[in-house]
Each structure stands twice: as C-alpha cells, then as structure tokens.
Amino acid sequence: MNAPVIIILGEASIPVARQIQTVIPEAVVYGLTNRTQSADLTYDNFGDTVRELFRSNTPILGICAAGILIRTIAPLLTNKWQEPPVLAIAEDGSAVVPLLGGLQGVNHLARQIAAVLHVSAAITTTGELRFQTTLLSPPPEYRLVNPEDAKTFISNVLAGATVKLIGEAPWLEQSRLPIAEKENGEWGAGSSGEENKENILTLHSPTLTIQIVQKNRTEAMQPPGKNCLVYEFDPESNSSRLPTPDSRPGKLAIVGTGPGSFAWISPEVKEILQSATDWVGYKTYLNLAEPLRKPHTARHESDNRVELDRARSALDLAATGRTVAIVSSGDPGIYAMAAAVFEVLEREAKPEWEQVEIQVCPGISAMQAAAAQVGAPLGHDFCAISLSDILKSWEVIAQRISAAAQADFVIAFYNPVSKQRTWQLEKAKEILLQWRSPQTPIVLARNLGRPGQTVKVKSLEQLAIDDADMRTVILIGSSKTRIVQQCQGKQWIYTPRHY
Numbered sequence: 075m076n077a078p079v080i081i082i083l084g085e086a087s088i089p090v091a092r093q094i095q096t097v098i099p100e101a102v103v104y105g106l107t108n109r110t111q112s113a114d115l116t117y118d119n120f121g122d123t124v125r126e127l128f129r130s131n132t133p134i135l136g137i138c139a140a141g142i143l144i145r146t147i148a149p150l151l152t153n154k155w156q157e158p159p160v161l162a163i164a165e166d167g168s169a170v171v172p173l174l175g176g177l178q179g180v181n182h183l184a185r186q187i188a189a190v191l192h193v194s195a196a197i198t199t200t201g202e203l204r205f206q207t208t209l210l211s212p213p214p215e216y217r218l219v220n221p222e223d224a225k226t227f228i229s230n231v232l233a234g235a236t237v238k239l240i241g242e243a244p245w246l247e248q249s250r251l252p253i254a255e256k257e258n259g260e261w262g263a264g265s266s267g268e269e270n271k272e273n274i275l276t277l278h279s280p281t282l283t284i285q286i287v288q289k290n291r292t293e294a295m296q297p298p299g300k301n302c303l304v305y306e307f308d309p310e311s312n313s314s315r316l317p318t319p320d321s322r323p324g325k326l327a328i329v330g331t332g333p334g335s336f337a338w339i340s341p342e343v344k345e346i347l348q349s350a351t352d353w354v355g356y357k358t359y360l361n362l363a364e365p366l367r368k369p370h371t372a373r374h375e376s377d378n379r380v381e382l383d384r385a386r387s388a389l390d391l392a393a394t395g396r397t398v399a400i401v402s403s404g405d406p407g408i409y410a411m412a413a414a415v416f417e418v419l420e421r422e423a424k425p426e427w428e429q430v431e432i433q434v435c436p437g438i439s440a441m442q443a444a445a446a447q448v449g450a451p452l453g454h455d456f457c458a459i460s461l462s463d464i465l466k467s468w469e470v471i472a473q474r475i476s477a478a479a480q481a482d483f484v485i486a487f488y489n490p491v492s493k494q495r496t497w498q499l500e501k502a503k504e505i506l507l508q509w510r511s512p513q514t515p516i517v518l519a520r521n522l523g524r525p526g527q528t529v530k531v532k533s534l535e536q537l538a539i540d541d542a543d544m545r546t547v548i549l550i551g552s553s554k555t556r557i558v559q560q561c562q563g564k565q566w567i568y569t570p571r572h573y
C-alpha cells in the first residue's frame with residue numbers, strides 16, 4: 075500500500091492538512107491548481123486524481139465533503155478486499171469519517187487523525203465499536219486464513235455468541251471480544267471446540283472458535299469455517315502485508331535518467347519513477363522526467379550542490395516507509411547521487427536507515443551518449459576525469475590528467491567548466507599537449523538528448539574555453555583514435571580495439 079495522500083480543494087484546508095501530517099508525516103498534501111498556493115503538490119482534475127489514487131491503492135484523506143468522495147469513487151467500488159482506506163475530514167477539523175477500506179485499517183487512520191484534531195472518529199463498524207477490535211483487519215503479523223467466513227462469524231458474535239480462543243493473540247485478549255475461554259498452546263487431538271462447548275456457550279449461541287496457528291505449522295488445524303476463524307501468525311511478516319503506515323520499511327532507489335532524451339531512460343528506471351511515492355533531485359533532472367510522474371508522486375526539489383543534504387533527506391523520507399526515487403542525470407554512480415547516499419549512510423549511520431531497501435539503477439552516462447553520436451571513440455581503454463576542483467584539489471586533477479595522457483587513455487572530461495571555474499580547461503589542454511599530438515581528435519558534446527544538443531569534432535589544439543560549459547562533456551582521443559569518412563560529408567570517430 076502506498077503512503078496516504080491528503081487531498082484538498084482550497085487553501086483554507088491547509089491548516090488541518092498540516093495537523094494531519096504531524097501524525098502521518100509521510101502523507102503528501104495535494105491541492106487543486108489555482109485554488110491552493112501552499113500544497114505540496116497540485117492537481118488539475120479532482121475526479122481523475124482521486125480515481126487514479128484509488129486504483130493505485132493509495133489511502134485517500136479527503137478534506138472535503140463525504141458526498142463528493144463517494145460519488146467520485148462509486149464506479150470503482152467492486153471489491154472490498156482491494157479498497158484502500160478512504161476518509162472524509164471536515165475542513166474545520168470537526169469531523170473525521172472513515173468511508174472505505176475497513177480491511178486496510180481505515181479506522182486506525184481515522185482514530186490517529188481524530189486524536190490530533192481533538193475530536194472523535196465517526197466509527198460506524200458495529201463489530202469494531204462493540205469489540206474494540208476488527209477481526210477482518212488484524213495486526214500485520216496475523217493473517218486471516220478464511221476471510222470469506224468472517225461476516226457470518228461476526229454476525230453471530232454480535233448476536234450474542236461467545237468465543238473460544240485457542241493460541242496467543244494479545245490484540246484479541248485486550249479487546250472486548252466476548253472470549254469465554256482461552257486455551258493456550260497448540261491445537262491437538264482431544265481439544266476441539268466441540269468438546270468444550272457446554273462450558274463456553276450460552277444456550278442459544280452457536281459454537282465459535284478463533285484459532286491462532288503458527289506459520290509453517292506442523293500440528294493439525296481445525297478446519298476453518300463459518301464457526302471457526304483461523305489466523306496464521308508469522309512474526310516475520312509485518313513488513314510484507316498491509317502494515318500500518320509507520321511500520322513499513324521504505325525503499326530508496328537511486329536512479330539515472332540518462333543525459334536527457336526519454337528514449338535513453340531504461341525501462342527499469344521508468345517503472346521505478348512511476349511507482350515511487352516521492353522523487354528527490356535537482357529541479358532540472360526532475361523536470362526532464364516529469365512526464366512520467368503520477369499524480370500521487372511528490373516532488374522534492376533541491377539545489378544541485380547540496381548532494382549530501384539531498385541524500386540525507388531521501389534516506390529520512392524512505393525511513394518513514396515511503397518509496398523514494400532519488401534522481402540523477404546520466405548514470406547515478408558516475409559523479410552523481412549514489413556515492414553521496416553511501417557517504418551519508420556510512421558517516422551518519424542513523425538506526426532508522428537500517429531497514430531501508432536501497433537499490434541503484436544504472437543509466438546511460440554522458441560520455442556514452444557523446445560517443446554514440448560520433449561513432450566509437452571509447453572503443454578501447456578509457457577513463458573519466460572530472461575537472462571540478464570542489465571535492466578534490468587541482469593538484470590531484472592535474473596529476474591525473476598527466477598520468478592518463480601518458481597511459482594513452484581516451485579521456486572523458488566531466489564538469490569541464492562552470493561559471494566559477496573557467497581556467498581549468500585551458501590548463502588541462504596544456505598538460506595534454508605535453509603528451510598528445512595537437513591533431514588528436516576531440517569531441518565536444520553539449521546538451522546531449524536535450525533541446526539545443528550540439529556535437530562538435532575538433533582537434534586538441536583547437537580546444538577553447540568557449541567550446542564548453544557545465545552541460546558539456548569532452549572526449550579526448552588517444553594516440554590511436556581516428557576519423558574515418560564513410561561518404562562525402564559523413565565522418566565517424568573511433569578508437570580501434572587493438573593497440
């Protein structure tokens with residue numbers, strides 16, 4: 075189940091929405107465009123958005139009239155086993171009405187919200203009111219084996235039957251369920267509900283039993299039926315099925331969207347971006363992927379330079395149970411966010427990050443996209459060097475350029491210049507010319523896969539600072555890199571595979 079969405083129709087609902095977020099921090103506030111100014115995200119069409127959320131099993135907390143939610147979702151109400159929680163909350167915070175999703179914990183959500191708004195939740199499910207528990211939506215470690223029998227079973231308890239409990243179930247023992255007798259231990263021969271029925275049941279009540287069995291049980295089990303609900307207990311399973319929002323371990327996918335073009339985003343990355351609850355990244359990269367964003371996915375933009383803060387907040391967000399995609403251009407492992415995430419993970423090692431599932435999904439790096447435009451300049455040994463001296467000193471960079479030039483690697487220069495760094499490229503050229511011929515072919519690829527793409531081929535001696543900016547990747551050929559003419563006007567660059 076996804077993290078909840080708080081959907082509002084006007085700015086006046088913001089205070090209540092923010093109060094709700096204090097108890098359900100992973101919930102995102104979704105506001106109607108033009109009617110809200112400070113929502114986390116905006117949407118254009120209420121009906122389409124709510125139905126999309128419903129279909130994607132996203133809990134919907136609507137700060138709006140119950141009627142509008144009911145009418146919007148009505149055509150989709152076909153299977154109560156698959157409904158996400160849907161709640162209506164009054165704009166002034168005076169009412170919290172759980173509408174749908176009883177099997178996915180809507181009453182629990184309603185009570186949480188009502189508590190922070192200092193009102194009572196409008197719980198209407200009789201069984202839950204009477205017994206202070208719901209047999210249909212047990213805690214995550216328990217799975218009801220025969221939900222199809224629950225309706226009759228609950229009706230019978232409501233009609234006055236008492237229940238024999240076999241096994242351990244603190245959530246039932248602490249409830250007001252009329253437990254007439256408790257039998258601990260394993261279900262075995264000679265201890266059936268039938269045998270003890272005189273002791274437990276009132277004259278007119280049917281025989282009712284709730285049995286808790288261990289997962290992978292070896293002992294015999296009472297056949298489940300209308301008079302016997304069976305729950306399977308698996309202490310390991312509270313992450314895998316319908317958990318409460320705060321107990322779910324989150325996910326952090328560190329994805330690369332390639333240099334720009336949609337065609338260069340891998341299917342895996344597309345799928346992750348479409349299913350994430352949150353995107354974290356530099357605005358420009360998020361904009362490139364924007365057509366893939368689902369209405370319920372929140373955008374968290376950050377400045378390009380604050381990688382560590384971005385990594386930290388993505389991990390924090392994932393630790394609250396959300397499915398977070400942290401977005402890099404190109405490949406996320408090449409001068410990008412993946413290393414930043416592992417840096418904070420190692421340095422800060424917050425306990426709440428331990429359960430976060432981390433996944434790195436590769437993308438096409440700028441040097442590969444540049445190479446593909448001109449042929450095969452990376453056809454033999456090559457290396458990449460970033461000319462940015464923000465995280466390493468110029469001495470180190472100069473020494474690496476020199477060593478790479480001597481080793482006759484093809485070199486890809488990332489971050490060749492920026493507004494603040496203008497002299498490094500000229501220096502790099504000087505070092506290269508000590509080891510490489512001035513005629514060495516070079517490729518200057520700018521805005522690859524984006525509007526305004528340019529790819530120029532020059533010789534090393536022609537390299538000038540104006541050729542590059544922070545959206546340019548530069549490939550410097552080795553002594554073997556060649557230019558070949560395919561036909562008039564069509565030339566390719568390649569580095570042969572043999573040396």
Ligand code: SAH
Nearest residue numbers: 333404405439440488489521522544546547
């Ligand atoms: N992770 C990225 C690199 C980020 S570092 C990747 O794998 O491609 C940023 C540098 O990458 C830029 O300064 C530029 O040198 C290069 N770059 C990124 N996208 C580019 C693009 N679309 N066109 C040309 N160069 C690009």
